[in-house]
Amino acid sequence: MAMTRRDFLKRAGLVTAGSFIGPGVLGNPFLRKALADTIGDRYFVVLFLDGGNDGLNTVVPVSDGSGTLRQDYEAARESNGSGGIRLLTTDLASTWIGTDPGTGAQLALHPAFRNATTGGLHRLYQEGHVAVVQGVGYPKPNLSHDESRGKWETADPLGINGFGTGWLGRYLAANYVGTDIPAFCVRGSIPGDFAQNATSILATSRLESFGFPYDDWYPGDWAAHENAFDALYTEAAGSAQALLKYTGDVGRATFDATQLFPQLHTQYATDRSSWSATYNTGGPNGTGTSTSRNLREVAKVIYGMKSGLFPTLNTRFFEVRKGGFDTHSDQGGAETTGQHYRLHREVSDAIEVFYEDLEDMGVANKVCIFVWTEFSRRIPQNANGTDHGSQGPALLIGGTVVGGVYGKHPDITPSVVENNDGNSPYLQGPVSTPFRSTDNRDVFGTLLKHWLMMPAANIPAVLPLDPTGPSYDPMDYWQTANFDLGFLP
Amino acid sequence: MGDQNTPLTISTARHLLRRTGFGADPKRVADLENVTRGAAVDEILDFEPTRFRPGGRDIEDVHNNWIKYMVRVRHPLQEKLVLFWHDHFATSDQTVADPLLMRNQNRLFRRNCKGNFKTLVRSVNLDPAMMQFLDTVRNRKEQPNENYARELQELFTLGVLDLNGNPNYAQEDIVQIARAFSGWDYDRNSLEPWFRSSRHDYEADYPARGPKVIYTTFGQFGAGGSAFDANGEGEAEIDTVIDIIFEHRDSSNQNTVARHIARKLIEYFAHPSPSTAFVDAVIADSDFDTNFEIQPLLRAIFVHDDFYLSAATPGLGTKKSFKWPVDYVVGTLRQLKMKLKSKYQYLAGGEYDNVRDHLSDMGQVLLEPPSVFGWDWEEAWASSQAMLARFVFARDIGMARESGSAALRPLKLIDRSLTDPAQIVDAVTELLGVKDDLSTAARQALIDYLGPGPIQWTDDAPNGWDTRNEKIHGLFTLVLQSPYYQLH
Numbered sequence: 001m002a003m004t005r006r007d008f009l010k011r012a013g014l015v016t017a018g019s020f021i022g023p024g025v026l027g028n029p030f031l032r033k034a035l036a037d038t039i040g041d042r043y044f045v046v047l048f049l050d051g052g053n054d055g056l057n058t059v060v061p062v063s064d065g066s067g068t069l070r071q072d073y074e075a076a077r078e079s080n081g082s083g084g085i086r087l088l089t090t091d092l093a094s095t096w097i098g099t100d101p102g103t104g105a106q107l108a109l110h111p112a113f114r115n116a117t118t119g120g121l122h123r124l125y126q127e128g129h130v131a132v133v134q135g136v137g138y139p140k141p142n143l144s145h146d147e148s149r150g151k152w153e154t155a156d157p158l159g160i161n162g163f164g165t166g167w168l169g170r171y172l173a174a175n176y177v178g179t180d181i182p183a184f185c186v187r188g189s190i191p192g193d194f195a196q197n198a199t200s201i202l203a204t205s206r207l208e209s210f211g212f213p214y215d216d217w218y219p220g221d222w223a224a225h226e227n228a229f230d231a232l233y234t235e236a237a238g239s240a241q242a243l244l245k246y247t248g249d250v251g252r253a254t255f256d257a258t259q260l261f262p263q264l265h266t267q268y269a270t271d272r273s274s275w276s277a278t279y280n281t282g283g284p285n286g287t288g289t290s291t292s293r294n295l296r297e298v299a300k301v302i303y304g305m306k307s308g309l310f311p312t313l314n315t316r317f318f319e320v321r322k323g324g325f326d327t328h329s330d331q332g333g334a335e336t337t338g339q340h341y342r343l344h345r346e347v348s349d350a351i352e353v354f355y356e357d358l359e360d361m362g363v364a365n366k367v368c369i370f371v372w373t374e375f376s377r378r379i380p381q382n383a384n385g386t387d388h389g390s391q392g393p394a395l396l397i398g399g400t401v402v403g404g405v406y407g408k409h410p411d412i413t414p415s416v417v418e419n420n421d422g423n424s425p426y427l428q429g430p431v432s433t434p435f436r437s438t439d440n441r442d443v444f445g446t447l448l449k450h451w452l453m454m455p456a457a458n459i460p461a462v463l464p465l466d467p468t469g470p471s472y473d474p475m476d477y478w479q480t481a482n483f484d485l486g487f488l489p
Numbered sequence: 490m491g492d493q494n495t496p497l498t499i500s501t502a503r504h505l506l507r508r509t510g511f512g513a514d515p516k517r518v519a520d521l522e523n524v525t526r527g528a529a530v531d532e533i534l535d536f537e538p539t540r541f542r543p544g545g546r547d548i549e550d551v552h553n554n555w556i557k558y559m560v561r562v563r564h565p566l567q568e569k570l571v572l573f574w575h576d577h578f579a580t581s582d583q584t585v586a587d588p589l590l591m592r593n594q595n596r597l598f599r600r601n602c603k604g605n606f607k608t609l610v611r612s613v614n615l616d617p618a619m620m621q622f623l624d625t626v627r628n629r630k631e632q633p634n635e636n637y638a639r640e641l642q643e644l645f646t647l648g649v650l651d652l653n654g655n656p657n658y659a660q661e662d663i664v665q666i667a668r669a670f671s672g673w674d675y676d677r678n679s680l681e682p683w684f685r686s687s688r689h690d691y692e693a694d695y696p697a698r699g700p701k702v703i704y705t706t707f708g709q710f711g712a713g714g715s716a717f718d719a720n721g722e723g724e725a726e727i728d729t730v731i732d733i734i735f736e737h738r739d740s741s742n743q744n745t746v747a748r749h750i751a752r753k754l755i756e757y758f759a760h761p762s763p764s765t766a767f768v769d770a771v772i773a774d775s776d777f778d779t780n781f782e783i784q785p786l787l788r789a790i791f792v793h794d795d796f797y798l799s800a801a802t803p804g805l806g807t808k809k810s811f812k813w814p815v816d817y818v819v820g821t822l823r824q825l826k827m828k829l830k831s832k833y834q835y836l837a838g839g840e841y842d843n844v845r846d847h848l849s850d851m852g853q854v855l856l857e858p859p860s861v862f863g864w865d866w867e868e869a870w871a872s873s874q875a876m877l878a879r880f881v882f883a884r885d886i887g888m889a890r891e892s893g894s895a896a897l898r899p900l901k902l903i904d905r906s907l908t909d910p911a912q913i914v915d916a917v918t919e920l921l922g923v924k925d926d927l928s929t930a931a932r933q934a935l936i937d938y939l940g941p942g943p944i945q946w947t948d949d950a951p952n953g954w955d956t957r958n959e960k961i962h963g964l965f966t967l968v969l970q971s972p973y974y975q976l977h
Contacts, residue, residue: 164862210877212880213884221959229967231937236931243976244973246868254880
């Protein structure tokens with residue numbers, strides 16, 4: 001698409017003329033938020049590992065502790081031959097993290113989370129910026145990618161509420177209106193966790209190309225076209241008919257985005273060119289990775305917010321997806337050419353660059369990154385990979401995140417695993433239960449309460465409690481009391 | 490108050506045509522003025538469903554061939570209904586992974602599109618694509634798979650809650666109905682349904698699972714519920730279950746299936762959140778709660794006063810509906826008499842993207858609905874990405890200037906004797922069905938866009954492109970991009 005970026009001064013002229021962004025249209029976001037649950041001056045970044053990341057080779061037992069974790073791990077994961085995916089204790093020597101709160105066993109991250117030059121995500125862990133939450137899942141796990149992802153995104157694992165909306169979407173819908181663009185998803189469509197219909201979410205893979213589609217054969221007409229377009233949408237936004245008004249709002253937000261977001265790219269590329277270039281390093285070819293480049297898109301918006309150059313910008317929620325975690329075969333172990341190694345290395349290096357960029361901007365304390373996957377994989381390996389499984393670890397990264405290990409490592413004793421289809425059991429119970437796994441809604445609830453500052457009483461509107469009754473097992477229950485997992489102050 | 494004898498106006502005729510089709514041809518609109526609602530609806534409903542089945546070896550071709558058919562089909566209501574049933578019994582090739590099964594299911598919806606709803610549900614029960622999608626083929630007696638039993642009630646027939654907000658069934662009903670479907674499969678060669686007795690959950694084999702009784706709590710069958718092995722165990726159960734579901738009554742003692750389906754059809758064809766009185770009236774008028782015939786139900790909807798609440802100029806009481814992406818694309822092509830090019834069905838302008846890519850950006854890839862819940866309707870279509878995709882499509886339409894039927898040809902659509910900008914704006918907005926919806930200021934903005942008249946239609950300008958003609962292409966793009974055109 002040629003010549004789609006428009007002259008900002010010209011837009012400013014329209015603003016002055018009052019024909020496009022008038023008072024009361026975008027409203028005063030601070031006034032509105034004062035009445036609502038507010039993220040304040042913080043940002044929230046979701047990084048989705050699509051395909052089901054193998055949790056047992058992500059957070060790995062190095063010792064038995066009071067149980068048999070390392071023995072069980074070695075029983076499940078082979079070390080010999082080309083198909084071995086076991087991570088040896090020597091492979092894990094430089095990526096130790098804390099101990100398992102359940103058994104006291106020493107844990108380590110996959111060796112790819114450390115790189116020799118800068119330290120990677122493991123360095124961030126050592127500096128106290130990474131929380132590892134073990135055994136995160138939901139009741140009645142479903143091994144289908146689609147189903148499982150949907151259960152995470154809707155936070156409605158039992159399908160009780162019939163949500164067509166995501167848990168973050170419901171939060172956004174309660175706090176923003178149609179002309180706002182509170183969220184930016186670095187992908188072609190809006191992911192399920194952001195799904196809702198009350199406010200505008202930008203979904204595009206590159207800000208630079210989110211320009212308005214002008215008629216390239218007729219550039220002399222662009223200004224007239226824009227004026228007419230503005231007038232039509234302004235009229236609609238003032239309509240008494242609710243749906244027409246909504247359409248008017250969203251169309252204007254979209255038009256605004258086409259004018260504004262490509263500028264964020266330009267501003268960042270100009271002001272932070274050396275930082276921009278760091279995202280192009282690393283990766284197997286030394287040219288960066290899709291994850292690092294996608295996180296750079298997020299950095300551009302955060303910089304736009306931080307710089308104060310774009311007063312109409314109010315985008316604090318982000319999602320980035322990294323695919324390829326469906327490692328049924330050729331998963332690999334500690335060798336740097338292995339598939340799982342490369343996946344982890346890409347994520348680790350990309351987060352590290354992003355985090356350093358945030359530190360340099362002075363906003364690392366204002367950002368929380370949430371890394372999740374739809375399920376972990378089977379405890380025993382197949383020939384040289386792993387099949388679909390249930391719960392696994394999630395990561396939280398940020399300057400104010402309370403680093404450490406949370407939740408308990410799943411029970412992987414062979415007898416338990418065999419009786420559970422190759423998975424460790426999903427045991428939701430009191431926190432005191434040995435091997436208690438973590439309901440993903442406990443993580444979401446903690447984020448809502450401690451990062452997005454929702455009063456606990458408001459949270460059930462976003463994360464409804466499971467119903468009680470004879471059809472439901474006690475393991476389905478969860479409570480707002482669990483929304484203090486501790487990884488955020 | 491009106492009824493089937495009320496004559497149509499231009500505005501109500503246009504509304505009727507575009508809701509029962511894709512866009513409205515102004516000539517047809519004019520023909521229906523002063524015809525009674527009943528007579529017009531009878532004519533629209535008077536067609537024999539075709540045996541069309543979209544061809545193609547891969548799912549992209551099947552998708553594009555279905556779109557191509559929608560653009561040319563003589564009775565667009567047929568495809569509007571197939572689209573509805575595709576959304577209602579949402580099945581995705583991403584799970585089924587077999588385009589042939591998807592093609593067959595598409596024909597199944599077409600054959601039954603306005604026939605008997607009970608027959609349709611029974612056909613869907615044993616449709617191979619559905620059996621794959623919701624695991625009927627994996628439903629064995631050892632561990633009955635609840636997937637289909639749940640969606641059959643939740644989505645296809647009853648709904649989780651009735652119109653009073655009370656539950657229609659319990660988890661135990663899902664468990665029991667799953668038993669009725671155990672053992673069903675289909676022959677991989679003939680694709681005919683196949684009951685495998687050895688995989689069926691007989692009560693004698695699993696006495697611990699209790700008697701095969703459903704709706705002891707809900708459904709107005711009384712505490713004894715209704716036994717689905719009443720007509721014998723095994724092969725008969727699957728049909729008996731459907732018989733019982735179709736007798737289920739909600740907490741108002743009304744037929745639950747009839748209300749659920751009538752309401753959803755109204756939401757699709759008319760507008761969201763219809764009143765319960767509207768729902769009950771069309772059921773009473775058509776006896777849908779006893780015969781489950783779709784055609785009379787549709788007739789009752791299309792002649793009802795509330796159906797025409799969307800026809801009016803947007804105001805407080807108007808019930809507008811957001812156009813589906815498919816409606817936006819197909820309706821535009823039909824109204825502008827434009828065709829897509831080649832097997833890939835691309836639009837011959839702008840980015841030259843194929844129709845599936847355009848629709849994908851707008852949020853609706855046919856044969857791949859996002860989940861068993863189908864697509865989210867109304868405001869959910871209006872994300873910034875999806876809105877931008879519509880703006881791109883509209884721009885590409887305006888830039889389609891090759892020769893032939895793939896091009897936008899204003900001279901074939903608008904009377905070239907018109908030279909006054911206001912008259913041209915009126916003609917284009919009339920053609921695209923939004924003239925009555927425009928506010929005075931919106932109309933004026935379009936007139937101002939054209940600039941001062943008189944407009945020259947000549948195409949022999951010195952530089953080869955006549956400026957005024959470019960403006961008219963731009964006008965079409967603007968109207969297609971306008972908020973008014975996103976609604977109907």
